[in-house]
Amino acid sequence: MPELLEEFLPRLPELQMTQNRLQRLVKTACKRQRGLMLLMEDVHNEHNLAAISRSCDAFGVQQVAFTLENPDHFNPSRIPQVTARGAAKWLDYRIFTDGTTNALQTLHSEGWHLLATSLHPGARPLHTVDFTQYEKLVLMVGNEHAGLSPAALEHADQSIYIPMQGFTQSFNVSVAAALCLYEITRQRNASPVDFRISLEDARSLVEDFLQR
Structure with a gap:
């Protein structure tokens, strides 16, 4: 520096x-950080959009993507209202409006490893995955109510979940994104590889x- x-x-x-x-x-x-992106699918609540953007800035994630799968859940016109102010304005955004499948196929073609947050069978606990093995990693989070779409889960290379110890099954999407980014960043910072x-x-x- x-x-x-x-x-x-x-x-x-x-x-x-x-x-x-x-x-x-x-x-x-x-x-x-290089080679790390967060992708939001149909996340529509402005407070969640802003909170996730703040977490990205805090953990050094420059690249943020939005994908539109269900127009009933997500209005892309909201994005500029959120990204033009606060910590969010320091990030770079990609907006995919032609569906999740096309978006993820594009990211795959660019060499990104797609990591889904999901409670579906086969998902691994967050802390058991070695994230440093991926040079280009996309963390995908889904809609506040429905989670990631079937299309997103189908195209994901891997799924993770955050272990819970109470009655609640999952965190708010912005909290989940922050916890996942923390663990990914923690591993990268501890790695001999400079990320x-x-x-x-x-x-x-x-x-x-x-x-x-």
Whole structure:
């Protein structure tokens, strides 16, 4: 990070920001994770959209995707209202409006490993999966009421669940997303493999941050 900060310091007068502000932008960019994306399918509640986006920012997940499977559950026009403010505005978004199947086929073709959150038989407890074996990992969370669609589960490479000890079967989608991202990030941080984005990508991201 120090060398990247030094590159941008001469531009402080034209950027019209304090050195502390610039340092924070550079530090955040350098801590973003590579090869990790969160995908929301038909998540429609604005509070959940915002909370999940905040968790992505907090855990260094730059890439967030939305897919539309059921128009009755999800209105994509809500997305700009949420993503234009707060921590969410610092993330990059992909919006797939041609159905979950097409979206996941596209991600598969790009080399992403698709990880579904599900209570269906065959799903593994969150903490038993080694997430560091995947260079490109998509965590998929579903609609608040219906969960992930059959199409999403069919195209998933793997399913996980969060073990519970009470009467409740599942967490709110935003809480579940945060817990899963925490475990994935914890494993990546403990790994000898460096899962941070490259210096070149961090430089480009800082330039992008400066325009937001």
